[in-house]
Amino acid sequence: MKPKYFIGIDIGGTNIRIGLVDKKSTLLYFEMENTKKVLNNKPVENLSKFIKAYKDKNDTYSILGVVIGFPSTIDKSRKILLSTPNIPGLNQLDIVSRLEKLLKIPVFIDRDVNLLLQYDIYSNKFGNKGIVLGFYIGTGFGNAIQIDGKIVIGCNGSAGELGHIPIMNDQTPCQCGNLGCIEVYASGKRLNYLKEKYFSNTNLSEMFIHHRDNPMIREYIQHLAIPIAIEINILDPHYIILGGGILQMKGFPRHILEGYIFEHVRKPYPAENLKYYYSHEGQTNGVIGAGLYGFKKLEEGTCDSIRK
Ligand SMILES: [Zn+2]
The missing domain is CATH 3.30.420.40 (ATPase, nucleotide binding domain)
Structure with missing residues (x-):
C-alpha cells in the first residue's frame, strides 16, 4: 500500500x-x-x-x-x-x-x-500510558501535559498555562495582561533582560558558559525550577521532559536545575523517584x-x- x-x-x-x-x-x-x-x-x-x-x-x-x-x-x-x-x-x-x-x-x-510533547513521547518510546509532563523553556515558559495518551486541554482548552501561575505580592506586568506571573522570571525573555542589563559583553548563547556560577544566574535557574516543582508535586508524573532553547544552550547546568527542583518537591515521593528526559535539540x-x-x-x- x-x-x-x-x-x-x-x-x-x-x-x-x-x-x-x-x-x-x-x-x-x-x-x-x-x-x-x-x-x-x-x-x-x-x-x-x-x-x-x-x-x-x-x-x-x-x-x-x-x-x-x-x-x-x-x-x-x-x-x-x-x-x-x-x-x-x-x-x-x-x-x-x-x-x-x-x-x-x-x-x-x-x-x-x-x-513537541508528541515528538518527545514517540522518540523516547513512552507509549500511551502514564502521566507525562513537558516543560519547554524558550522565549516563554511552555508546558504540556498528557495523561494515558490524551493531551490535557481542560474545560476551555486552556490547560497548561503554567507560566502564568502567580507569585505572591509581585506587581510586575506579564505579556498576558496579568501582574506577577512566574514567566516574567522563568523564561528566555528574563535571561535576555539579565544579559542586556548586567552581561552586555556576553552573547546570549554563551551566558551559561561564562556566568553559570554568578548569583543572578543561579537565582534565574532557581526560578525555572519553581513552576516545574509545582506541577510535579500536583501530578506525581511517570515521565518528565525538559526542553526548549534555554535548556539546550551550551553549558546549561542541568544538575543545578535538577537540584533546585529536588529541593521543592515533596519527600519522600515524588522526590526520590524523579527521572528527567531532555528533548533532543532540533x-x-x-x-x-x-x-x-x-x-x-x-x-x-x-x-x-x-x-x-
Ligand atoms: Zn502571565
Whole structure:
C-alpha cells in the first residue's frame, strides 16, 4: 500500500517549519521559512498559499491532512486561535474552517508545545500510558501535559498555562495582561533582560558558559525550577521532559536545575523517584510531532472526514 503522510507545520515567532511525516515519524522535504515573510498582513490567506504551494510541489504523495502547531492559546474545539502574543494577526481567529475551505483537506491545530510533547513521547518510546509532563523553556515558559495518551486541554482548552501561575505580592506586568506571573522570571525573555542589563559583553548563547556560577544566574535557574516543582508535586508524573532553547544552550547546568527542583518537591515521593528526559535539540521536532499527532487523531477516530 502506498504510504500516507500528514503535512506537519510548526509556527514559531521567527520561523515556520514544514514537512511531510508518515506514521513511523519519517520526515520528508523539510523546509523552513521566515514567519513574517509567510504570514505578512493577511495571515490566513498567506498561510494557505504557503501550504498549497508546498502540497502542490509534493502532489505525488498521498496526503491525509495538515496539522499545525501555534504558539497560541486555542479554544476547546481546537478550531479557533484565541491569542498569540508573539505573532500579530492571530487573535480570535477561526483559522481551521477558513484553511479547510481554502485548502480542501482536513486541518488540525494545537498548541506548539503539545505537538513537541508528541515528538518527545514517540522518540523516547513512552507509549500511551502514564502521566507525562513537558516543560519547554524558550522565549516563554511552555508546558504540556498528557495523561494515558490524551493531551490535557481542560474545560476551555486552556490547560497548561503554567507560566502564568502567580507569585505572591509581585506587581510586575506579564505579556498576558496579568501582574506577577512566574514567566516574567522563568523564561528566555528574563535571561535576555539579565544579559542586556548586567552581561552586555556576553552573547546570549554563551551566558551559561561564562556566568553559570554568578548569583543572578543561579537565582534565574532557581526560578525555572519553581513552576516545574509545582506541577510535579500536583501530578506525581511517570515521565518528565525538559526542553526548549534555554535548556539546550551550551553549558546549561542541568544538575543545578535538577537540584533546585529536588529541593521543592515533596519527600519522600515524588522526590526520590524523579527521572528527567531532555528533548533532543532540533528544528524538526515540532513538525514530526505535528505529523504524529495527525495519525493519533486518525486512530482515535476523531477525524471522520479522513476515515471515509
Ligand atoms: Zn502571565
